[in-house]
Amino acid sequence: MLQIPCIHCGLRDESEFTCGGTSHMVRPGLEQSDATWGEYLFFRDNPKGLHLERWRHTHGCGRWFNVARHTVTHEIFSVYAMTDPPPALAPP
Amino acid sequence: MAVHGHDAVKYSAWSLLRGALSGQRNWPAAWRDASPKPNYDVIIVGGGGHGLAAAYYLAKNHGVTKVALLERGWIGGGNTGRNTTIVRSNYLYPESARLYDFSLQLYEGLSQALNFNIMLSQRGLVLLAHSRHDLDAMSRWANAMRMNGIAAELLTRAQVGELAPALDLSPQARLPVLGGFTQRRAGTARHDAVAWGYARAASALGVDIIQNCEVVDFIKQDGRVVGVNTNRGHIRAERVGIAAAGHSSVLAKLAGFRLPVTSYALQAMVSEPIKPVLDTVILSPGTGAYVSQSDKGEIVMGAMLDLFPSYAQRGSFAVKQAIIAATLELFPSFSRLNLMRQWAGIVDVVHDSSPIIGPTPVPNLYINCGWGTGGFKAIPVGGWTLAHVLATGCSHPLAEPFGLERFITGRLIDEAAASGIAH
Numbered sequence: 001m002l003q004i005p006c007i008h009c010g011l012r013d014e015s016e017f018t019c020g021g022t023s024h025m026v027r028p029g030l031e032q033s034d035a036t037w038g039e040y041l042f043f044r045d046n047p048k049g050l051h052l053e054r055w056r057h058t059h060g061c062g063r064w065f066n067v068a069r070h071t072v073t074h075e076i077f078s079v080y081a082m083t084d085p086p087p088a089l090a091p092p
Numbered sequence: 093m094a095v096h097g098h099d100a101v102k103y104s105a106w107s108l109l110r111g112a113l114s115g116q117r118n119w120p121a122a123w124r125d126a127s128p129k130p131n132y133d134v135i136i137v138g139g140g141g142h143g144l145a146a147a148y149y150l151a152k153n154h155g156v157t158k159v160a161l162l163e164r165g166w167i168g169g170g171n172t173g174r175n176t177t178i179v180r181s182n183y184l185y186p187e188s189a190r191l192y193d194f195s196l197q198l199y200e201g202l203s204q205a206l207n208f209n210i211m212l213s214q215r216g217l218v219l220l221a222h223s224r225h226d227l228d229a230m231s232r233w234a235n236a237m238r239m240n241g242i243a244a245e246l247l248t249r250a251q252v253g254e255l256a257p258a259l260d261l262s263p264q265a266r267l268p269v270l271g272g273f274t275q276r277r278a279g280t281a282r283h284d285a286v287a288w289g290y291a292r293a294a295s296a297l298g299v300d301i302i303q304n305c306e307v308v309d310f311i312k313q314d315g316r317v318v319g320v321n322t323n324r325g326h327i328r329a330e331r332v333g334i335a336a337a338g339h340s341s342v343l344a345k346l347a348g349f350r351l352p353v354t355s356y357a358l359q360a361m362v363s364e365p366i367k368p369v370l371d372t373v374i375l376s377p378g379t380g381a382y383v384s385q386s387d388k389g390e391i392v393m394g395a396m397l398d399l400f401p402s403y404a405q406r407g408s409f410a411v412k413q414a415i416i417a418a419t420l421e422l423f424p425s426f427s428r429l430n431l432m433r434q435w436a437g438i439v440d441v442v443h444d445s446s447p448i449i450g451p452t453p454v455p456n457l458y459i460n461c462g463w464g465t466g467g468f469k470a471i472p473v474g475g476w477t478l479a480h481v482l483a484t485g486c487s488h489p490l491a492e493p494f495g496l497e498r499f500i501t502g503r504l505i506d507e508a509a510a511s512g513i514a515h
Binding site: 001002014018019021034038041042043045046051053069071074 | 339341342345350351352353354355399400401402403404408409410443499500501502
């Protein structure tokens with residue numbers, strides 16, 4: 001069981017949260033090509049290591065926030081608000 | 093004992109009898125543990141079922157025998173050793189039906205073809221309907237299968253009870269069983285035997301199976317892949333195939349492209365062995381649970397993914413609890429069983445829950461991935477179609493709809509929604 005520090009509520013069990021996938025993806029304009037839209041919708045870095053991702057405290061405050069987590073150890077390096085820029089973390 | 097692939101013993105009642113005369117102590121190794129050579133026609137990265145099958149079919153179907161199969165650990169040690177060994181072809185769309193049923197057909201002849209008992213047990217698969225909507229959806233599903241030429245039978249609650257009397261069929265059940273449908277040709281096979289059967293047959297045809305050999309980079313010339321760098325040196329080849337399941341994105345990154353894949357942990361577990369109580373495979377799409385009993389007597393359980401990206405071959409306790417809860421809703425009598433082992437495999441989930449087979453954006457590099465939670469059933473066809481594209485440069489007709497380009501054109505084959513796969 002992961003313990004995730006919600007930026008609003010503090011440390012809670014994983015079962016209160018929903019993972020919303022990769023953060024900081026920028027939606028392309030409607031005039032962009034099919035290839036650009038395909039990349040945006042489906043293609044992911046899917047890193048083995050540091051991953052910046054969105055989580056929602058579904059069964060708590062209900063709010064979204066960002067988590068910097070390691071996809072092998074599940075260590076959480078940082079949690080930050082949706083509107084914050086990506087933290088300066090060296091890839092482990 | 094030194095073993096050369098080409099003089100592998102043919103397994104038979106006679107060879108077993110002959111072995112008995114020397115106390116079964118002089119069997120040669122089943123396959124040849126090779127060291128890398130500098131040059132091959134084809135390199136396959138990944139020594140799970142799909143990679144091993146591809147190596148075998150390259151040699152068998154296409155006469156390509158200068159093949160190296162590179163495995164960073166030991167063969168069959170990844171998802172091939174971390175699944176619930178279910179084989180079935182109950183898919184909805186014609187493209188998937190063709191692909192998965194060809195796989196099941198290959199499984200049906202595989203023990204003979206490989207001269208290795210893969211312990212295929214066509215004990216049937218029963219899908220449970222827990223609501224009127226489930227019944228309607230399953231009628232559509234079973235009829236779609238029949239339209240695709242794959243036998244499926246709708247079942248009443250009483251018929252489900254005859255096939256699996258241990259189920260809680262009472263109307264008071266939290267998830268009452270209203271009926272369902274069955275694919276009688278579905279069942280289970282022995283996962284290790286599938287890996288070793290393909291390895292032995294490939295090795296006998298001259299394929300080099302190289303373990304403890306991790307690819308650390310691709311060698312490129314003018315943008316084309318011409319080999320790989322490994323922890324055991326440079327190996328060059330005309331063509332390279334990737335069959336690395338949950339680690340496909342890691343290899344794709346080394347080669348310089350991305351995949352529409354997210355890696356998740358999928359857990360499963362077995363109870364202590366008990367006397368025969370369940371001789372079919374039960375799948376409850378409503379709870380996500382699938383349950384069967386192994387030949388050794390263990391109750392084999394699996395269900396939903398741990399729904400956050402993971403490369404850790406272990407799962408969350410919260411999900412483990414949910415899987416067990418789902419199983420016990422169906423089979424309350426299992427509640428006193430001790431859990432014996434649990435494991436997780438890293439599965440490569442694609443948006444439409446359909447595989448990716450074919451060329452990559454990098455010339456000479458081909459891929460077989462995206463089987464997600466259901467790769468074991470597809471090992472024969474995954475190997476068959478990857479071998480075809482590696483040998484000919486053209487996608488196999490069965491694999492044509494499953495190219496990477498569908499994520500640009502939007503021509504998805506959305507089995508996620510269609511066949512109610514539990515995610």
